[in-house]
Amino acid sequence: MKSRTAAVLTVLCAATALTACGDDEPTPTGEQVPVTATDTSCEVTTTLFTPGTVTFTVTNRGQQATGVYVYGREGDGFSKVIAEVADVPAGRTGELRATLATGTYEVACKPGRQGDGLRTRVTVSDDGNVASAAAETAYDRAVAVELTGDTITGVDGLIAEPGEKISLKVTNKTAGARTLYVLNPDGKRVAELKAEPNGTAETVVTLGSAGDWTLKVKGDGVASVSKRLVVR
Structure with a gap:
């Protein structure tokens, strides 16, 4: 029985490097x-x-x-x-x-x-x-955004800090191409991501100043959609 027990322990030790066995x-x-x-x-x-x-x-x-x-x-x-x-x-x-x-x-x-x-x-x-x-x-933080129909999800309740650098990944779950624009509090465009139908796009954006930033999505033949991104 002793030799059989030793053999079982040997197999278990070989199966995982995260388990301490015997006197190791x-x-x-x-x-x-x-x-x-x-x-x-x-x-x-x-x-x-x-x-x-x-x-x-x-x-x-x-x-x-x-x-x-x-x-x-x-x-x-x-x-x-x-x-x-x-x-x-x-x-x-x-x-x-x-x-x-x-x-x-x-x-x-x-x-x-x-x-x-x-x-x-x-x-x-x-x-x-x-x-x-x-x-x-x-980058400081990764943020995933999904475009579904006439909505933008992923940034609700998100509060960023001035100067924070975010990796923004957009997943387009609609049947048409969509372009997401990142606008600073002055309304100036600081980033643009185009995602094909059921595709993704990614970029790094530096949120340089405090205020209400805007994520705005446009596509051919559909109304634009906006979502606020708070930086403070």
């Missing part, structure tokens, strides 16, 4: 990174890492359960799942551990465990020059 030490957690998830945002406190193990501690402050993923680059986008935790209930905290080599990744929170998620791009590098370049193109 627990797997080190490495760098600790807090993540705050809501129904409209996914805030990663640090976006620059050195290679190795990273533990994302995810606090879900939304009203619905969220899935959290780390994606690696695959082709022209980020679709390769590196690590995932499928369900962090509302009001709870979960951990997502990933071993990351040098490169660029995206951390995604998926409220309701649906869609592409609210994404934040992170960089792993032991080269100061690369890290500095990544810091210049990084």
Whole structure:
């Protein structure tokens, strides 16, 4: 019986690197990174890492359960799942551990465990020059907007800060092409995203001043739709 028990433990240890077996030490957690998830945002406190193990501690402050993923680059986008935790209930905290080599990744929170998620791009590098370049193109928050019929969803209740840099991703769920314009409090256009039917578009926008910003959507043959974005 003793030899059989040892054999079972050997199989279990081989099956998962996150389980401590026998007299082995627990797997080190490495760098600790807090993540705050809501129904409209996914805030990663640090976006620059050195290679190795990273533990994302995810606090879900939304009203619905969220899935959290780390994606690696695959082709022209980020679709390769590196690590995932499928369900962090509302009001709870979960951990997502990933071993990351040098490169660029995206951390995604998926409220309701649906869609592409609210994404934040992170960089792993032991080269100061690369890290500095990544810091210049990084953003503070990822915001996902959906265009459905005559509505814009994803920014209700969202309050941003002056100077905040957001990665704005638009998903067009209508049957026609739509263009979303970002207007500052003076009504000046600062960004423009065109999304084909059932397509997506993404850009980074710096919200330079406090006030009521506007997201305005236009399309051929349909009335324009606007939604306020509060910056204060």
